[in-house]
Amino acid sequence: MPTTTHVKTASTCRPPETVQGTHVFDILGYSEHRGIGAHYSIRSGVFDVAGYNWVIFFYPDGYGEEAGGFDFVSAYLRLLSNGCGKVRASCDLRLVNPATGVAASVHPSLVAVRELDPDGDGSKVCHCMCISRGELEGTYLRNDRLTMECVVTVRKEPRVSKTRAFPSIRVPGSNLKRQLAGLLESREGADVAFAVAGETFAAHRLVLAMRSPVFKAELCGPMREVGARPIVIEDMQPDVFRAMLYFIYTDSMDHNDDLGRDYHSKNCDMVRHLLVAADRYAIERLKLTCQSILCSNLDMKNVATTLALADQHHCDRLKQACVEFMCCSNNMEAVVDTQGYKDLATTSPSVLADAMLRMSKVGKKLTKRALGDAPNNKSA
Structure with missing residues (x-):
């Protein structure tokens, strides 16, 4: 009997590791940087977060179209590292209120994870601040000094473990058929015998009764024959009785052919005899199996004979x-x-x-x- 091998494997994805760093950028003499132009910037020192180099670009007159006549101030975070692949990071730029010493996020809506790609065509910067000049200078500027805190959070790729196999125990295919065939052949524990045209067959009452209601009535009912003498089977050939016994024990047609195998025409005579025997002992599965084989081998020479056989033994499907x-x-x-x-x-x-x-x-x-x-x- 063919067996199916099933292998179960597993892997584990751990939460992505995040690395966070804060860079404090102090701008002294803030007013001296005003009015130079919309593309003029002040660069912070280079700082490291998660092994990558970063720098802050501060634009006191705004940047590009957002300058709006120098009414806005902008800041950007730029990734300087090259050859590092794509980096997922977020930037939270906070301005320190000199009155309280508390740093507050300027634009919480801009604090989102972005994918930076310094080696490709993707963006290398994060836009992290755009604030009106009036608000910045009225609230966060004192003694011509501006202090900002840039919180950079880098989200690394999630770690996935190596694939591992679950422990398993292989169960071999069933050998029940072989064991029952061996029981029939060895005659061990046999408690009933049959005489068929001069040959004697030993068998087990319980197995026969389980598979055939006719055998059950004959061997276990009130009319059962008790004694050491073999039960005589009339009108059946030894080969047919042997094949029927093998099917009763194993659910197979014979020692070499599994259930459902197509028979050649030369074997159809044996199948016809088996059908008669199956009908006689009410072994319905054997009877249906014989019908299936005969149906698969119908031809113009045997169809009429098969029709007569089907009618005699109440085989409606075959008929x-x-x-x-x-x-x-x-x-x-x-x-x-x-x-x-x-x-x-x-x-x-x-x-x-x-x-x-x-x-x-x-x-x-x-x-x-x-x-x-x-x-x-x-x-x-």
């Missing part, structure tokens, strides 16, 4: 398959010429008449010879 096969046949003459068709016309004319009626309903045109060979089917 229906035979009728449908005959309906689809493109050479009804070949079917009529078979001995099985002639035997069916003689022994079971009603079965053949029913088949003819069904064939006529689906528009099949029967030859005159086909109609003539079936007694009492003129009206069909």
Whole structure:
């Protein structure tokens, strides 16, 4: 029996590490930097956060269009490091109120994580302040001195552990079939024997009773035969009884063929005998398996014989398959010429008449010879 191997693996992603640093930038003689131009900037010293070099650009007359006639003051954080790949960082620029000594964020809405890409086409700067000159000079300037605190937070890539395999215990495929076949072959613990055409077979009452209601009644019911003498089985060949026993124990047709394997036409005779035995002992799974095999091997030479067998042993599915096969046949003459068709016309004319009626309903045109060979089917 094929087995499926399932391997379960896992990895763990830890929260991203953040590194935060604060750089205090004091600007003395602030008024001397005013009125120079919108693109004039004051640079802080280079400082390190998380292994990257940063610098603050302060624009006392604003920068570009945002200058608005020198009414605004701007500041930017710039990443100086190169060859470091993409960096995710945020900048919170705070101005120190000289009256209280408390630093407050100028624009909390600008404190957002941004992706900087000094080696590519992405941005290398964070815009971290744009404040009106009146507010800045009225609140944060004293003795011509401006103090700002730049809080830089770098978010590193999350760390993912190496993939590891979960511990597992492999369970081999079931060997129940092999063990039961060995039990049948060894005869160990057998408590009943059968005589079939001169051959003796040993078996276990419990197994037979579990698989066949007929065997259950014969071996365990009030009419059970008790004694050491083998139970005689009439009208069955030893090979057929052996194959039936093997199926009862293993759910397989024989020692070499698993359940559901297609049989060649040379094996269909054995399958027909097994079907009869399965019907006799009410082994429904074996009976249905035989029907499936015979259905898969229908041809123009055996369809009539198979139809008769299906009718005799109440195999409705197989009977229906035979009728449908005959309906689809493109050479009804070949079917009529078979001995099985002639035997069916003689022994079971009603079965053949029913088949003819069904064939006529689906528009099949029967030859005159086909109609003539079936007694009492003129009206069909």
